[in-house]
Amino acid sequence: MPQPFFVGLFSQFVHDELGQQKICYMDPIASPPTRNDVIQETMVRSMKVDLETNQDYAIVSYDLAVALKAYSIQSLEAPLFDCLLIMLGNFHLELSFYGAMGTYINESGAEYLLTESGILAEGSLNGFIRGKYYNRCTRFHDILAITMERKLYNSFLSGLPQEKQEAICHKRLQRDGEFLETSQVFKENMEQYENFFTGVMQGVLGPTAQY
Template structure:
């Protein structure tokens, strides 16, 4: 929070000849000395079946258990997209004892899209839709996709600009 306030104050110091980069660029510059530890990510072998089928999702969970046992782990985390996450949840609910050590997570991209969609649905009728279009941040034809969480890059840009504007007002 302190770094965000410092960034905002430096952005406000000279609004005509802006020399401080946007929020993302500033965070990249500030955190360039932070050591990044590489994760070890493994991918399952290819399953030659349609992904949305319950049998395919069940096979993914079974292979995850096999990997967990071969690596002698207590639990294993399976990261899935939104559609497969919903199906995996159903499978785990039906077979709770078998998959009790499998932790399923929805991927970060889909989690952010859900959050953007929630914000859009909640505040679009409160003027967020009109604010986007009238400020020239988002074109009239794209605003529906942004509010529904389908236009990811535009939505992230919108929320960065809104954050800066609201912090400026605060």
């Protein structure tokens, strides 16, 4: 965030055509945010702001637990809140995604790779699996995904004939200026790996549903 001194200095060189903004805050509600009456009150206040600012729609963001109830209220009270756009915060969406990923890898052995290697502390394992630790999930899911991808590729590579393995290794070590993306050997290798990857995923997840 810029420091006040920087803003003052920068304002001498830039002419802002927009008028001074006025930031307003709603009065806090001293009640649990998951209560139905509290949620409906926030929706009513958001609609009032919509009318005061002459906007066609009002936008409000909730976390997942509150948004589910807000969607229900919007449906039951239609068309009262039809102009209210209820959105989920990106932060909560990411945590929900990490929780789903944690459920998928739980008791698969992958989580113990992280603890045994010292990347993830054992005391943080349950929070990581449930998607409660944003910073840990952001870093460690990337590490786990890259590690599993490398192991899968090595498994694919070990199943190739010896001459193809040598050709790939030779192409990696070449310094003749040719990019891997333009190499015919590399292209064929990647196409074969994509087929291998698809076969493995279908074996793990089952066939894709037909629509």
